[in-house]
C-alpha cells in the first residue's frame with residue numbers, strides 16, 4: 001500500500017478507510033449468514049425490497065458512487081449497477097414497484113460483490129479519492145458516502161430479519177442472551193430550562209456528514225419538561241388497555257386512516273398469546289419485557305402522547321435535552337466528549353434486542369435524561385426538511401431531497417443496530433409516520 005499522502009491524509013486515512021470498508025463487508029456477511037437459504041427471496045416487509053436486493057445493492061451502490069460517479073471509471077457490470085441501484089419507500093403496498101421477473105442467482109450476486117470489493121479496496125488504496133477539484137471526491141465525500149451507507153443498511157437488514165419466522169434465521173455463535181429485566185422505574189420527568197440548541201454541523205467540524213446535516217444553525221428553545229426514560233412496554237400497555245387504539249380523537253387523520261386500513265391494534269413488535277403479550281425477539285419470542293422501550297410508528301407514538309396530555313419533542317428539544325448543559329455550553333455526546341463505547345448505551349450491534357430503559361447511567365445527558373443514544377431511535381414532532389443552506393450532496397444528490405415531501409418525520413438518537421460513526425450529534429434519520437417496523441421508540445414532553 002502506498003504511503004498516505006498529506007492531502008489525502010487530511011481528510012481520509014487510506015488504511016483506516018480500507019479497514020472500515022472491510023469491517024462493513026464482514027458484518028454484512030455475518031448478517032446474511034444468520035439467514036436460512038430459503039429466506040433469500042423472502043420479502044419480510046412488503047414496503048421494502050426482497051432480501052436478495054440488498055446483497056446486490058450494497059456493492060453496486062459503492063461501485064456507482066465511488067468508482068463511476070467519483071473516479072469516472074467504468075463499473076463492473078452495468079446490469080447489476082442498474083438493477084441494484086436504489087431501494088424503495090412507497091406510500092403503501094399498492095404503490096410497491098413491480099419486481100424484476102427474476103433476480104440473478106445468488107452465486108452471481110456474490111461474485112459481483114467480490115469483484116466490487118476488489119475495485120473499492122483498490123480505489124481506496126491507490127486512487128486519488130480526495131481530489132479537491134471534483135465535487136464528488138473533495139474531502140473524501142464519495143468514500144465516506146459508501147462507508148456510512150453500508151452500516152445504515154445493516155440496520156435495515158436487521159429490522160427486516162426481525163420480521164422473519166424463527167425457522168428462517170439462527171443466532172450467531174456467542175450471541176448475547178436477551179436481558180429481560182424486571183419492572184421499570186416509575187415515569188419521571190425533568191425540567192429543561194429555555195436555552196439555545198445547535199442543530200446541524202459546520203462543514204469543517206466533521207470529517208463527513210450527509211447533506212441534511214448542513215448547515216449548522218442555532219435555535220432558541222423555550223423551557224420544557226421531558227421524560228427521563230423512553231416510554232416502556234409497560235407504559236404503552238396501559239394505553240392499549242385503555243382502548244387507545246379505538247379512540248379516534250387521539251390520532252391524527254393520517255394515523256387513524258393507517259390504523260383502520262391495516263387493522264392495527266398494538267405495536268408491530270408485540271404478539272398476543274391468550275391474555276398475555278409476547279415480544280417478537282430477534283431469535284425467540286419473549287414474554288413482553290415491561291422495562292424495554294416500546295417500538296412503535298410515529299402515529300402510535302403521537303396518539304400515546306396525546307392520551308398522556310403531552311406531545312413528542314421537537315428535533316430542537318431533543319438536542320437541548322441530549323446535548324445542552326446548565327452552563328449554556330453544548331456537548332458532542334449526551335455524556336460529554338468521550339467517543340461512544342459499550343458503557344454508554346445499547347448501540348453498534350452489541351445486541352440483537354433492546355435492553356431495559358435506564359441500563360446505562362454513564363450515557364445520561366447533563367439533565368439526567370437517559371438512553372438518548374441507542375436502544376431505539378426517538379421519534380420527534382419535526383417534519384423532515386432541509387436546514388437553512390441545504391445543498392444536495394454531489395456523491396448522492398437524491399439522498400435527502402426525495403424525502404422532503406412533508407410525509408417523513410425526523411428521528412434522532414440511534415438504535416441497537418446503529419454503528420458508532422452514525423451517533424454523531426448532527427446525524428438525522430427519518431421515516432414515514434406509518435412505518436412500524438423500525439427500531440424506534442419515543443419519550444414525551446410538556447411545555448409550550
Ligand SMILES: [Fe+2]
Pocket residue numbers: 057061086087149153
Ligand atoms: Fe441504499
